[in-house]
Amino acid sequence: MKPVSLVGVFAHFDELMEALQKVKEKKPERLVVYSPVPHHKLEEILEPKPSPVRYFALAGALTGLFGGFGLAIWSSLKWGLITGGKPIVSIPPFIVVGFELTILFGALATLVGLILTHQFPAYKIPGTYDARFSVDRFGLAVRVSQEQRNEFEAILKSAGAEEVHVR
Amino acid sequence: MRRRDFIKLLGVASSASVATSCGLTPENSQKLIPYLVPPDREIIPGKGMFLSTTCTECPVHCGISVQVRDKVIQNRHRQVPIKIEGLPGHPINDGRLCIRGQAALHRLYHAERFKQPMRREGDGQFAPISWEEAYQVILQHMAKVKSDQRKIGYLSGRTTGALAELMDSFCTHVGVEKLPEYEPLFPASVVNASFALFGRKELPEYRIDRCDFLLSVGADLLETFGNPVQNSRRIAAQRKKGTFRWVHLEPHVSLTGLNATQRLTPKPDSEWAVIAYLLQRVHQSGRAKKTLPGSVLQEVPQLSIEKVEELTGIPKEKLQHLEESFFASDRPLTIAGGVSTASQNGAFLAALTGLLQWATGQVGATVDYTTAVDYSSVGSAAAMESWLKELDQGRIGVLFISRCNPVGTAPQSWQLHHRLKKADLVVGLADLPDETTALCDIILPVSHSLESWGEVSPRKDVASVLQPVLDPIYETRTEGDILLDLYRLELGAAETVDYREYVQKRWRKASSSRDLPTLMQQGYYSVSAEKRPVRLRETRAANLLRSARPQEKTEAAIVYFPPSLRFYDGRSRRLPLLQEIPDPLSSVSYGRWIAVSVATAKRLGIRDRDELRLGIGEWETQIAARIQPGLPEGVFVVYRDQLDAYPVHHLNPAGEPLSFLSGARLEKTGARVALPILSGSTSDHERGIIAHFKEEKESKHEPQVQMYEPHEHKVYRWAMAIDLEACTGCSACVAACYQENNIPLVGKEEHVRGREMAWIRIEPYYTGEEAEFLPMMCQQCDNAPCEPVCPVYATYHNPEGLNAQIYNRCVGTRYCSNNCPYKARRFNWFDHEWPEPLSWGLNPDVSLRNRGVMEKCTFCVHRIRSAKDAARDEDRLVLDGEVVPACAQTCPADAIVFGNLLDPESRVAKLARSGRAYHVLEELNTQPAVTYLSPHKKEGE
Amino acid sequence: MAVKRWIVPSIFFVFLSGLALVLLGQNLLWKRVYRQPEQPIAFSHEIHVGKLNLKCTTCHTTVEKSIRAGVPAVATCMSCHKAVAADRPQVQKLREFWEKKEPIPWEKIHNLPPHVYFSHKRHIQAGIDCATCHGEVRVMPEIRQVRSLKMGWCVDCHRAKAAPLDCYTCHK
Amino acid sequence: MKTTDLTYSEVNSLVLRMLEPPRKAYFGILFFLLSVVGIGVTAWAYQIFRGMGVTGLNNPVGWGVYITDFVFWVGIAHSGTLISAILYLFRARWRTSIYRSAEAMTVFAVLTAGLFPLIHLGRVWLFYWLFPYPNQRFLWPNFRSPLILDVLAVSTYLTVSSVFFFIGLLPDIAAARDQATGWRKKVYAVLSLGWKGTHRLWHHYGAAYLFFAALATPLVISVHSVVSWDFALSIIPGWHSTIFAPYFVAGAIHSGLAMVLTILIPLRKIFKVEKLITLDNLEAMAKMIILTGLIVGYAYATEFFIAWYSGNQYEYEIFRWRATGDYAAEYWIMVVFNSLIPLLFFVKRIRRSVAWLFALGILINIGMWFERYVIIVTSLAHDFLPYAWGHYKPSLVEFAITLGSFGWFFLLFFSFAKFLPAISIAETKELLPLPVKRGGKRG
Secondary structure (H helix, E strand, O other): OEEEEEEEEEEOOHHHHHHHHHHHHHOOEEEEEOOOOOHHHHHHHHOOOOOOOHHHHHHHHHHHHHHHHHHHHHHHHHHOHHHHHOOOOOOHHHHHHHHHHHHHHHHHHHHHHHHHOOOOOOOOOOOOHHHHHHHHHEEEEEEHHHHHHHHHHHHHHHOOOOOOOOO | OOHHHHHHHHHOOOHHHHHHHHOOOOHHOEOOOOOOOOOOOOOOOOOOOEEEEEEOOOOOOEEEEEEEEEEEOOOOEEEEEEEEEEEOOOOOOOOOHHHHHHHOOOHOOOOOOOOEEEEOOOOOOOOOOOHHHHHHHHHHHHHHHHHOOOOEEEEEOOHHHHHHHHHHHHHHHHHHHEEOOOOOOOOHHHHHHHHHOOOOOOHHHHOOOOOEEEEEEEOOOOOOOOOOHHHHHHHOOOOHHOEEEEEEEOOOOOHHHHHOEEEEEOOOOHHHHHHHHHHHHHHHHOOOOOOOOHHHHHOOOOOHHHHHHHHHHHHHHHHHHHHHHHHOOOEEEEEEHHHHHHOOOOHHHHHHHHHHHHOOOOOOOOEEEEEEEOOOOEOOOOHHHHHHHHHHOOEEEEEEEEOOOHHOOEEHHHHHHHHHHOEEEEEEEEEOOOOOOOOOOOOEOOHHHHHOOOEEEEOOEEEEOOOOOOOOOOOOHHHHHHHHHHHHHOOOOOOOOOOHHHHHHHHHHHOOOOOOOHHHHOOOOEOOOOOOOOOOHHHHHHHHHHHHHOOOOOOOEEEEEEEEEOOOOOOOOOHHHHHHHOOOOOOOOOOOOOEHHHHHHHHOOOOOEEEEEEEEEOEEEEEEEEEOOOOOOOOEEEEEHHHHEEEOOOOOOOOEEEOOOOEEEEEEEEEEEEOOOOOOOOOOOOOOOOOOOOOOOOOOOOOOOOOOOOOOOOHHHOOEEEEEEOOOOOOHHHHHHHHHHHOOOOOOOHHOOOOOOOOOEEEEEEEEOOOEEEEEOOOOOOOOOOOOOOOOOOOOOOOOOOEEEEEEHHHOOOHHHHHOOOOOOOOOOOOOOOOHHHHHHHHOOOOOOOOOOOOOEEEOOHHHHHHHHHHOOOOOOOOOOOOOOHHHHOOOOOOOEEEEOOOOOHHHHHHOOOOEEOOOHHHHHHOOEEEEEOOOOEEEE | OOHHHHHHHHHHHHHHHHHHHHHHHHHHHHHHHOOOOOOOOOOOOOHHHHHHOOOOOHHHHHOOOOOOOOOOHHHHHHHHOOOOOOHHHHHHHHHHHHHHOOOOOOEOOOOOOOOOOHHHHHHOOOOOHHHHHHHHHHOOOOOOOOOOOOOOHHHHHHHHHHOOOOOOOOOO | OHHHHHOHHHHHHHHHHHOOOHHHHHHHHHHOOOOOOOOHHHHHHHHHHOOOHHHHOOOOOEEEEEEHHHHHHHHHHHHHHHHHHHHHOOOOOHHHHHHHHHHHHHHHHHHHHOHHHOOOOOOHHHHHHHOOOOOOOOOOOOOOOOHHHHHHHHHHHHHHHHHHHHHHHOOOHHHHHHHHHHHHHHHHHHHHHOOOOOOHHHHHHHHHHHHHHHHHHHHHHHHHHHHHHHHHHOOOOOOOOOOOOHHHEEEEEHHHHHHHHHHHHHHHOOOOOOOOOHHHHHHHHHHHHHHHHHHHHHHHHHHHHHHHHHHHHHHHHHHHHEEEEEOHHHHHHHHHHHHHHHHHHHOOOHHHOOOHHHHHHHHHHHHEEEEEHHHOOOOOOOOOOOHOOOOOOOOOOEEEEEEHHHHHHHHHHHHHHHHHHOOHHHHHHHHOOOOOOOOOOOO
């Protein structure tokens, strides 16, 4: 039997949370919460561990730092032209180079990280999505087997879902 | 859209085309053009060939060495001059050259040159005709004039040597009356005096190098009087000795005055009193080496020192000081001339001066008549009266006017404007249009001296050689050839075919032993001048003194019209380069201005660039004001070359036109004039930019604390030392630099915007009445502020200590220029036009810079390069003095010394160690490669 | 099966087209870098250097003493060709120029930008062989450029030979 | 009424209403701005083909209006990042409604500023030599040159702030997508990168956003410091000064805030979003302007004191001359408009009057432009060597290009305001109380 997707549409956050608690205990195949705003409670329940994006940021920043100094020093040694009686490798100005590239690569890496960690851009809008989720409604979508279907439907309803759709 | 614009468009779109090109020189054409036949003159491509000839920009006639390059022009190989330098060993200038000589190529390549003979049509316009036609017209008129018993006159500028000889025989044979030669700056009073006193119609050579005290009265020794190049050279040499003192008396202010040890400003036309006083003191104190006969002496006015003070306005103690130092010296040289003799009492002054020279025993010593300049053929303004009258009465039917511009420079009393119309035919022999050619009926284009054979005699004892360095650019002929042609056409057979043969005949006669090539290389040969001793002619002297009694009336509101450093008597006025270079006193480049004293300016509330209405008698003109420190109250100066007609009528007893007009009316029109004053301030604001020498001062070179490890130079560290004591501000270096480095002339508007392009400039800094002149160029700093700010390494410090500027790498941020404390860098705001034939004179060793690129002095790196190349061939190092930048090469005062600082024995290294050495803006620790030697403080008024 | 029969031909086709592309591209590249304009006279270095074994300095007389190698004067050419091969059409052309007293407008092949100072003399005296920059002209029926003559190329050699690297060495 | 009285759906409708198809007047203005840009472009083209000579620049004054404009626009950019990033880290609630437009302003201002280094180049067709890229010559830029540091800083700043801007937009574009129809829907769909507001997305998004803010904060400080070093690293009296970095950063924020006022006040009026961009927000900015104004004023005073105290004659002369010389008028405009006029904001009535805020905002902008003009021009015109002193008067071309830059900036902002949510929907909602059943009001 093919599994089905249920989505409950909630008007209130507390109702959503209640439903979420119950549903989570039942361990459905898949569980997605749609929300117009971020909220730390959701994260606590669904995504306890911090986002891997930070690793990207760090890696990028370091690349920039070493890349910046490296380029500046290597390229000035290449010809060794004296300007203004200053040493060929004059660190103070190179600090700026290093710094700027640190920021640049850090930021770009973070972007890449964000895109990779959550298969951006994912243009396919799943059936369980609802335009109101970007306005003032919360959505709780689960994927369950046919036999569990009624059970979950009941949970959502009881928690206070305005509507429950089967997709 | 024009094609060139379209190319530019592409250039912007695809960087490549523009990026790589820094201007195209003829040598870099896309075609590879071979000789048809290898040239007879052995010339190595890419190398210069040097030919000796003589400069004819002014009557001094310096020997010059012209650098000729082989170029491909219009798909033909052509050998063209690109630079003129003084000819080493030449008795007149020994290797040095003045600003005008350096600019001579701009006459050769001038766009407005007469390109073929021309005839005035009915409508008054000139129309080109062939030489034959021109000759026909002239001969017809000559025939007619002769037939009805009228005269044919030949008026020319001062003529000497071969041409003078030829001219004489031409005139006698063809029946032409040779009129007295016309020379606007002819020092008639002085020559007249020396004729009366010593029987010589000559201007003696003043041996400043032999005197130990120099008293000059009005004579602008450094601008136009006598031989300026040699004068400044000798003065500089004397100064180096240390004991030499030089007092200059002048009623106005001049470059010469500002360079004297002491400058005294007597009331206009009262200079004679000082000399009269000295003369009698010489006798009273019995110091006279040769006592004057009583008959003469009694004509010398007896003046008490108080009287002199009253007449001249020079304070007593100054006079006493002058007297003392005059008598203290045993070889005091007195020179009178310039505006002081070209004045009412000038004739008297000149006579007194001659007597003083005689009495102090200087005639024959420092006043040398054996090497004098012969003026016997030149006529004073008075001497012109006779033929002018004849012209007026229509008794001169045909008039030749050659190499002079009387209409523009002669006194108004000549009334040439309508008198010239009285002649049937006026034939002008000229190279450039001027006020006179505008009134001619026929114009015969004369070749430039660089296109001509010839021989002139700058001094009695010297004959200087002229040889062509290039084929005539246009259908022009030399005056000699024109005379020979007319001779032939009139009388059939002539003794010689052409002028070339004529002069070479002379040379073979003269230089019996020497063969022509060596003669032509040497550029001159000496002529045996008669050596009969100079005697004083009592009666004539007495008569002169009697006839020229001085007037004691003091003139008010005087405007002086002195000749100028840049344009001489006005003949060089049309040379673009000379207009581009500012006058060293006022820092004004283009346009006309009147110099106003600080006091007067304050009184009348005049500011720089105010337009003034200047009126004297019925003569009136609008002219811009420029405040001139050092100028006495109530005295004004307008250079005579800035007037298109010389407003003076009056002549002095010696027949010399006055150099000033009195009773000037001056008022502000309220308008402002866009006068290009290139100087931001005439004072150095106590910034120690001019550091006067103080005896107690040690070498200013205690090493400054360096933040970084100083970089070392391996073999060479090119450096320059500039002696401000010697530098006179004559600006010859500036002209040389322009010509050597293809520096574009940008014109008046750009100068007004403050965008002059000179790589080296003369900065006058006034303190009170005195001034010092500071040649400023790229200082090639060791710690150059311009370098680290360039984002693309277009400028950097090279291993030989040069501050290199790589034009084609420059993207034009202009930060380097901003950060240069000496503001020595120049930005190319536009592309520059080099129309033919001006482009022929470009130096192929120096790339052209196009718009958006920064440029600056390179210490003539191309000269360094070729010197190193030569040294490399002989597997040695460059010797001291082997590299000479253009500026140093031409400097008449030898103020600029260039060399390798790492060689402790080099001249520059020694000077850099000397106690007078200092750097401009030393406290910025830029460590310049240019060292200045501080001048001694002037004694002042 | 049906597919099998197509595998080999299709792969073959891909290879061919790939090869064609490479050749085409390379050809374009060649054209862009090295210009080889039509010369007024089809002078052959192959004959003069290759066959007749003339030394370079026979015609390029100033190469050892000047910054420029020097292109031979028309007279120089005629000194031989008055007699030698006078009947050949190309030599006829030469004669025409000579009689018209016109210099031959050779197309310049080895062009350096105007801001570059390059001295043949120095390089010859440093023992650099002409071929280093001009290629083996003895095998060139028509002269052509075989080196980029760009700054990078010069600098490579200067680094390798420890020649001066100061910008002023070559930039004027 | 206050923002917090709104409901989620009201926020959506308020903001998205701004994106409704524009009216005729809008296109009119659009055309006007385009033609202004056209003037600037023409002038630039003319300058490129003729040469820099068409400007009023000369020797000694090698920099003038162009660099002034550059510093001015970079300055404008700064407050945007300040509001969006720094205040975000400080959790300043009042920033929420304005940060989006401020951020947009940043991006567009940098886009404008970035043009001027090119415009002032003598050989702009070689601008790419300023970037480190491998080439056959083996040549690299001079990393010691402040100008290169500047290129790096500004290009980094542009990249980072654009990314930051775009990421912040994602949820709102999604919201727009869900409302919009037709082609607009398609475009938004693409731009939203398929945002669905799932819990995982919000999770990573939060983390990323935090990092961007954390990176942007030091960046914004560094950028204007580097810009100031364009001058401070020279030796020119009046430029060569250690206070320049803080002085310029403060000045930048000063002008930036003023510009935010100048832009937001009309914006909230036209789009009727006074409920979201409240007077409190504006007042908060006015208060910050007082602070920055004081800092700038202090800097002016310090400059003079140091010039006198250092006993350096060049330094002293240049400041004496600034206040009394050829450019005295410009100098006093700068002093009055930047450090005195902001003090008016101490008066609550002025601080809370939209008209006053708008007027003073504009004055401060003018003042800050002149600050840069005075610093750049006077120092160059009157430096070490008296002979080389000069005078600079801007030319028509420079004026036209400056005008064009304003046209360009407002054109960008104008198009943005109509096409993208100019106020953050998601973050505004975060300000509102969560809709909860028990004890909460109905959402």
